[in-house]
Amino acid sequence: MSPLRWDVLAVGLVLALPVLAMGMRGDFSADEVAVRLPWCLLAGWGAVALLRWAATPPSPAPARRRAGAPGSADPEDAPTP
Template identity: 85%
Template sequence: MSPLRWDVLAVGFLLALPVLALGVRGDFSPDEVAARLPWCLLAGWGAVALLRYAATPPRTPPARRATEPAPEAEDPTP
């Protein structure tokens, strides 16, 4: 998954809003804001990746053919 997808950028921007607000307010210097913005993009990428993983339905195994014996039918005793 590319870190420059629109959903990753949107979540990264959303996570960067508090950092930008602290920079405008004067609590962070411009260097501190610039150092923290890539972390916001990385956190956005991680959040989107986690949500995509959680939202993907599980893969179902392929159906067995009628000619293959079921594993439960085998007798485990020697």
């Protein structure tokens, strides 16, 4: 999954809003904001990956071959005439 998908970027932006607000307020310097923004993108990627994994339905189990299916019996198990 690409880290530059629209849903990852949207979640990363939402997670970056508090960091940007603290930078605007003066709690963080511009360097601290620049260091923390990639972590917001990474956290957005992790959150979207986790949600996609949890929302994906399990794959169906492969169909088992029946014991009486033609061609599935061993030649040793066949009755002798």
